Amino acid sequence: PIGADLNATGSSLPSGATLNTTRGSIPSSAIVTFTWTPTSADNDRGLVVIVIASSFNFYTTVSFSYIVISPILPLPPPPSNSLLVDSFNFTTSCLRGRQASQSPLRMLSPRGPIVDNDTSVANYCFSITRNTSMVGVASMCRFMNSVRNLHLIINANCLPDFTKSKVNATISSGLHNRLPITSTSIQWKGTTYGMLNIKRINDFYFTLDKGTQGLLLEICLPLGAAKVCNSPSTLCFGPTCVYQLDDDLGCCSTSEVPY
DSSP, rough: OOOOOEEEEEOOOOTOOOOEEOOOSTTTTTEEEEEEEOOOTSSSSEEEEEEETTSSSSSEEEEEEEEEEOOOOOHHHHHHHHHHHOOOOOOOOOOOOOEEGGGSSSEEOOOEEEEOSSSSSSEEEEEEEEGGGGTTTTOOOTTTOOOEHHHHHEEEEGGGGSSSSSEEETTOOOOEEEEEEEEEEEEETEEEEEEEEEOOOTTOSOOOOOOOOEEEEEEEEEEETTTTOOOOHHHBSSSSSEEEEOTSSSSEEEEEEEO
């Protein structure tokens, strides 16, 4: 009826929501404002019912549904040892290029554990691949197709595990050779690191596959199952395994791989 005052109340309002009723511009009308800022803890959907009643006890209802769409947050960056990759002193002379982008050689994340007859030892194997399409034509290391040495940064407390150990190196053709591991302690920027060195690899495999891409070499580390450093996650320093592959021509592909 004309002259009646209108008031709005909400049914099943979400937590924190408010209704505000103001008089409209024409007689016996009202403007109802629904205000709500959802949070990540709120339900993803619901129904709001608003009852509009007059001072003469007449009423009507309006309703609407809502859906809360959570924002898509960017994924956190993967863990990284970028400072070690970019600056660590590997003591090798990288005359032609240190960045992995300058070389077609990459080391992949280790696979394992692989247990042979000796159950006290688990092998974790790093594959080295070659893909020349990933390297620009201006890079002096774009033809790198051999690995002289592999260097791996490890936790210093793992060094005793490798005092008298050896490593199995396997290429895709199935040939096996045992290559000695040398280890050393390095102080850099106030922190003590361990370094594993697997040297003279190309004495056995002088020239690797010259094809555009393919699996080239697999190097397996024997880790004692009962030792503290019994997996790549406890062996490698930090959140990734930082490595360097060098050849006889001054190319030193340096990068990191997840465990």
